[in-house]
Amino acid sequence: xxxxxxxxxxxxxxxxxxxxxxxxxxxxxxxxxxxxxxxxxxxxxxxxxxxxxxxxxxxxxxxxxxxxxxxxxxxxxxxxxxxxxxxxxxxxxxxxxxxxxxxxxxxxxxxxxxxxxxxxxxxxxxxxxxxxxxxxxxxxxxxxxxxxxxxxxxxxxxxxxxxxxxxxxxxxxxxxxxxxxxxxxxxxxxxxxxxxxxxxxxxxxxxxxxxxxxxxxxxxxxxxxxxxxxxxxxxxxxxxxxxxxxxxxxxxxxxxxxxxxxxxxxxxxxxxxxxxxxxxxxx
Amino acid sequence: xxxxxxxxxxxxxxxxxxxxxxxxxxxxxxxxxxxxxxxxxxxxxxxxxxxxxxxxxxxxxxxxxxxxxxxxxxxxxxxxxxxxxxxxxxxxxxxxxxxxxxxxxxxxxxxxxxxxxxxxxxxxxxxxxxxxxxxxxxxxxxxxxxxxxxxxxxxxxxxxxxxxxxxxxxxxxxxxxxxxxxxxxxxxxxxxxxxxxxxxxxxxxxxxxxxxxxxxxxxxxxxxxxxxxxxxxxxxxxxxxxxxxx
Numbered sequence: 208x209x210x211x212x213x214x215x216x217x218x219x220x221x222x223x224x225x226x227x228x229x230x231x232x233x234x235x236x237x238x239x240x241x242x243x244x245x246x247x248x249x250x251x252x253x254x255x256x257x258x259x260x261x262x263x264x265x266x267x268x269x270x271x272x273x274x275x276x277x278x279x280x281x282x283x284x285x286x287x288x289x290x291x292x293x294x295x296x297x298x299x300x301x302x303x304x305x306x307x308x309x310x311x312x313x314x315x316x317x318x319x320x321x322x323x324x325x326x327x328x329x330x331x332x333x334x335x336x337x338x339x340x341x342x343x344x345x346x347x348x349x350x351x352x353x354x355x356x357x358x359x360x361x362x363x364x365x366x367x368x369x370x371x372x373x374x375x376x377x378x379x380x381x382x383x384x385x386x387x388x389x390x391x392x393x394x395x396x397x398x399x400x401x402x403x404x405x406x407x408x409x410x411x412x413x414x415x416x417x418x419x420x421x422x423x424x425x426x427x428x429x430x431x432x433x434x435x436x437x438x439x440x441x442x443x444x445x446x447x448x449x450x451x452x453x454x455x456x457x458x459x460x461x462x463x464x465x466x467x468x469x470x471x472x473x474x475x476x477x478x479x480x481x482x483x484x485x486x487x488x489x490x
Numbered sequence: 491x492x493x494x495x496x497x498x499x500x501x502x503x504x505x506x507x508x509x510x511x512x513x514x515x516x517x518x519x520x521x522x523x524x525x526x527x528x529x530x531x532x533x534x535x536x537x538x539x540x541x542x543x544x545x546x547x548x549x550x551x552x553x554x555x556x557x558x559x560x561x562x563x564x565x566x567x568x569x570x571x572x573x574x575x576x577x578x579x580x581x582x583x584x585x586x587x588x589x590x591x592x593x594x595x596x597x598x599x600x601x602x603x604x605x606x607x608x609x610x611x612x613x614x615x616x617x618x619x620x621x622x623x624x625x626x627x628x629x630x631x632x633x634x635x636x637x638x639x640x641x642x643x644x645x646x647x648x649x650x651x652x653x654x655x656x657x658x659x660x661x662x663x664x665x666x667x668x669x670x671x672x673x674x675x676x677x678x679x680x681x682x683x684x685x686x687x688x689x690x691x692x693x694x695x696x697x698x699x700x701x702x703x704x705x706x707x708x709x710x711x712x713x714x715x716x717x718x719x720x721x722x723x724x725x726x727x728x729x730x731x732x733x734x735x736x
Contacts, residue, residue, distance in 0.1 A: 213693065246575055246579060248708050249647065252605075289716045317665075319709075384659070
């Protein structure tokens with residue numbers, strides 16, 4: 208009884224502000240769908256488009272699967288540089304010769320929900336289909352889960368024009384080297400999965416072997432596994448913020464490094480039945 | 491380590507402010523005021539020209555005890571606060587201590603929760619917040635306006651996904667910012683207070699509704715890197731209610 212008296216009394220005391228309190232409660236309810244209230248930088252309070260990679264892969268396969276020549280733009284490490292990323296996307300849109308885009312990871316700087324949301328907004332301006340890999344910066348805080356919700360699994364692959372693109376999570380340091388990264392089981396499975404539909408392979412990753420993120424203990428084993436893929440053409444990676452083309456292993460494939468958005472350049476790969484050509488684009 | 495040091499020094503600062511506040515708040519005040527004195531748990535007149543003046547001579551011991559009580563009394567929370575958003579969780583609530591001559595300093599200890607949303611679980615947070623309210627304008631009818639409330643707070647989010655300082659697996663300063671667990675926030679806002687008249691007072695002395703516009707270190711960093719960041723991506727709105735208990 209006493210408790211009820213207290214509640215009753217308190218309700219009477221706050222009477223002058225009842226409308227305000229009501230407004231606050233309504234505002235709290237609206238929090239879930241407004242950008243105005245920041246619940247927490249890592250709240251994952253997200254709505255709208257998610258599982259983007261799966262949707263975009265379906266688009267890529269539908270549009271270009273019958274092609275024998277593919278023009279693929281590789282971009283990477285756009286984290287934090289929104290102005291440059293917008294310019295990069297505008298540049299890709301202004302060219303009419305690009306079929307689809309692969310982002311090699313690091314879409315956020317600190318893995319916050321806000322940054323993922325802002326990147327998704329910028330990316331949605333891209334006219335051509337696109338897929339996004341997981342970079343080491345995207346792990347921070349709740350970043351890894353945010354990536355999985357927004358883009359999809361950390362390892363994924365797709366076949367277009369009889370070329371298989373195998374996209375791998377190689378950020379071993381983010382797991383303190385205790386998780387199976389790179390995942391050899393996944394690689395082994397991808398060598399043979401849908402083998403009737405592809406003759407050649409391109410492997411895409413965020414961190415290249417012997418970079419600070421890679422599990423260097425398995426670098427040579429990784430090279431061995433890549434060579435088992437049918438018709439391996441090359442590997443493409445980001446992370447280093449440098450435009451490179453190197454042969455990391457003497458007996459291995461070419462590795463092409465994609466520069467960061469900060470340096471305002473990206474690469475276009477033209478894949479023909481005879482091989483491929485790499486072109487650097489400055490914007 | 492820097493963060494831990496900062497947290498401890500901020501906490502010490504808050505405690506210090508409480509003591510300073512308790513020492514200062516010794517003036518004669520109007521009836522409907524919000525200052526702590528009238529609610530003091532000891533009630534013997536000190537220097538008042540009361541009827542007992544001639545009868546009471548405090549010994550050194552009594553004076554000391556009185557001072558001792560008064561200092562510890564300053565640790566009794568004087569406010570209850572409930573606040574939404576502000577990078578502290580969907581809803582946070584906790585206790586507050588007001589101090590200073592005009593109650594212009596406030597220290598809040600808040601506990602908040604972050605719903606699950608699209609992640610695998612809900613999370614809880616803790617916040618230590620220091621407010622500064624430079625002016626309080628009495629508008630009449632027991633209503634008081636605070637044209638500015640500003641300050642800073644440190645928020646900590648609980649969960650194994652977040653680290654206080656970079657784990658040893660990373661080379662030194664691999665990620666330039668300091669911590670994924672601790673966030674330093676700054677804010678500015680306004681408030682309006684309704685003072686509950688004496689005869690209606692039961693538990694609450696006054697009720698304050700306030701709003702705050704704030705941002706955290708990560709968002710400032712993003713803005714510093716690239717100015718292509720919209721206002722609401724940088725700033726967040728927070729609404730709250732404060733009940734003044736003492």
